[in-house]
């Protein structure tokens with residue numbers, strides 16, 4: 300597998316394209332913004348989404364036909380834009396081509412996971428999922444990490460791992476696509492909650508308790524949707540949850556911190572050109588949890604705050620006054 304297409308040149312798409320280039324692949328990048336495509340093609344990095352990081356030169360275009368006939372595609376567009384992009388991408392795919400889903404979110408209104416969106420828009424494609432603790436800036440700088448690569452077919456999974464893996468970027472194979480997707484989507488909402496706890500200065504004990512109970516919520520939903528419990532204990536679940544809930548480098552966590560400090564969601568988002576996936580995923584997740592009959596009180600509290608149904612203090616008081624119960628998932 301030599302020719303790798305990357306759909307989306309935000310921070311993460313760019314970091315993954317750089318990684319695959321360093322791994323020796325022939326990489327082709329589709330960027331929505333012509334200025335990003337021009338800068339990447341000229342070897343000037345990505346001044347819009349990953350400024351001040353030196354990157355290898357790569358072929359890039361804002362014309363999606365650049366992805367025609369690639370042997371694998373990495374999809375790295377924000378979850379809420381995936382369907383529109385896939386509708387356009389479909390015409391350029393060869394039958395059976397693997398599409399490795401690298402974005403972390405659930406589609407609003409339809410409640411579709413990214414694999415569902417692939418099945419509905421690109422029936423020729425074979426979906427796989429890449430998820431785990433991986434800040435784009437760290438990966439683009441060549442700092443080490445490990446991620447989950449979920450693919451139903453182990454042989455294809457191994458081929459994808461060899462194509463994009465390096466010593467500093469270590470994929471581990473799993474056959475559990477649903478577990479990998481749910482882990483990545485839910486941790487973003489939980490990171491907002493952790494940020495709120497930090498912004499309210501409720502202390503590190505509250506922070507750790509929230510991560511642990513959040514992990515129980517994530518696992519409950521994933522298992523109800525057919526995932527294996529152990530997947531959530533891996534890189535794409537606990538690994539990414541710990542990373543994203545621990546550092547203001549996370550957009551979701553820093554968004555939550557600003558909310559906890561009293562700023563409005565609208566004001567915080569207006570200052571950003573980057574995506575904060577947990578904001579759109581929170582309402583979808585709340586609906587999905589209700590559909591599956593799974594209790595997700597922390598994620599629901601984030602949704603209620605974002606929907607203006609409760610302020611942060613009211614949401615926190617409601618969480619702290621839930622009935623005492625058995626621990627466990």
Ligand SMILES: NC(=O)C1=CN([C@@H]2O[C@H](COP(=O)(O)OP(=O)(O)OC[C@H]3O[C@@H](n4cnc5c(N)ncnc54)[C@H](O)[C@@H]3O)[C@@H](O)[C@H]2O)C=CC1
Pocket residue numbers: 307308309310311312313330331332348375376377378380384401402403404433434435436572573574575576
């Ligand atoms: N940045 C990171 O550290 C990581 C991000 N991810 C995930 O990767 C996905 C992409 O995030 P980032 O690369 O960070 O994005 P970003 O926040 O750096 O950039 C925003 C991206 O959204 C794209 N965009 C905006 N409007 C669009 C539209 N109408 N159609 C298609 N694309 C549009 C922009 O072109 C750009 O690529 C998200 O789901 C995120 O959760 C996953 C792992 C790490």
Ligand SMILES: O=C(CO)COP(=O)(O)O
Pocket residue numbers: 403431432433434435487490539542543548549550551552574575576
């Ligand atoms: O998914 C990520 C790290 O694994 C990035 O998290 P944020 O989108 O919150 O920055």
